[in-house]
Amino acid sequence: MDIDKITEAVRLIRKSKYMIAFTGAGVSVESGIPPFRGSGGLWNTTHPIFLEIEYFHKKPLQAWKKIKEIFYDKLVDAEPNIAHLVLARMEKRGFLESVITQNIDHLHQKAGNKYVYELHGTYRRLVCTECNSEYDMSFADLNFLPPTCYICKGILKPDIVFFNEPIPAFAKKRSFEEAEKADLILIIGTHAEVLPAAEIPKIAKNTGAKIIEINIKPSYFTHSITDIFIQAKATEAMEEIGKQLYL
Numbered sequence: 001m002d003i004d005k006i007t008e009a010v011r012l013i014r015k016s017k018y019m020i021a022f023t024g025a026g027v028s029v030e031s032g033i034p035p036f037r038g039s040g041g042l043w044n045t046t047h048p049i050f051l052e053i054e055y056f057h058k059k060p061l062q063a064w065k066k067i068k069e070i071f072y073d074k075l076v077d078a079e080p081n082i083a084h085l086v087l088a089r090m091e092k093r094g095f096l097e098s099v100i101t102q103n104i105d106h107l108h109q110k111a112g113n114k115y116v117y118e119l120h121g122t123y124r125r126l127v128c129t130e131c132n133s134e135y136d137m138s139f140a141d142l143n144f145l146p147p148t149c150y151i152c153k154g155i156l157k158p159d160i161v162f163f164n165e166p167i168p169a170f171a172k173k174r175s176f177e178e179a180e181k182a183d184l185i186l187i188i189g190t191h192a193e194v195l196p197a198a199e200i201p202k203i204a205k206n207t208g209a210k211i212i213e214i215n216i217k218p219s220y221f222t223h224s225i226t227d228i229f230i231q232a233k234a235t236e237a238m239e240e241i242g243k244q245l246y247l
């Protein structure tokens with residue numbers, strides 16, 4: 001890992017007036033949650049059809065069996081790693097305004113970040129496909145699939161963004177607003193392939209923000225909008241940033 005680049009990044013962090021973070025699956029890999037693409041990526045071995053909204057409505061039981069295996073059985077016990085924890089300390093110390101995440105794993109909140117915008121929703125909430133009632137996942141017994149609504153017996157779906165579904169309006173609006181206000185954005189662990197999420201760092205760049213990117217290999221951002229590219233694992237780079245900020 002190039003320590004000089006970390007020192008340069010910390011200089012920008014100290015100087016920034018409105019810094020935000022933009023995270024993808026890579027920030028949670030060292031919490032034991034596999035990414036979707038790249039080495040160990042979920043899509044290398046599993047067809048994403050179970051996350052297509054049309055398939056879910058047609059075959060809710062089959063979809064839920066896969067969703068429970070891939071997400072619920074793994075995420076419930078996942079713990080934030082040092083990258084999540086340093087981001088939480090950065091918010092607490094006033095360096096960081098908010099985290100915009102593509103992840104559904106709730107680990108930023110578990111680490112202590114208060115201002116988290118979940119572009120792809122969260123596995124922790126279920127919503128009824130008939131009456132739109134919302135439940136915390138603790139109210140559903142996922143040993144009996146598909147879970148159904150207490151109010152209308154409709155089928156419950158995880159409140160995550162399926163393929164061919166829109167981004168949640170609140171998260172989308174706030175994320176675009178944050179990107180426009182930011183003078184510095186710290187991108188951690190994203191392939192930068194999925195839209196409209198990947199638009200957000202570009203908006204920040206177009207409104208004058210500097211871009212720091214942490215990834216184990218270049219992404220679609222690296223040779224287009226990134227100013228400082230730190231090729232490292234999220235935990236390694238964030239631990240060093242935390243040290244240099246005395247967090």
Ligand code: APR
Nearest residue numbers: 024025026029035036037102189190191192215216233234
């Ligand atoms: N540290 C830093 N970066 C890492 C690490 C690590 N330890 N491990 C992997 N990465 C990087 C990979 O190099 C890759 O660029 O994290 C990125 C993971 O890419 P994806 O799996 O595509 O994750 P993401 O970009 O968040 O995907 C966006 O795609 O399938 C949809 O809804 C899903 O939210 C997801 C969206």
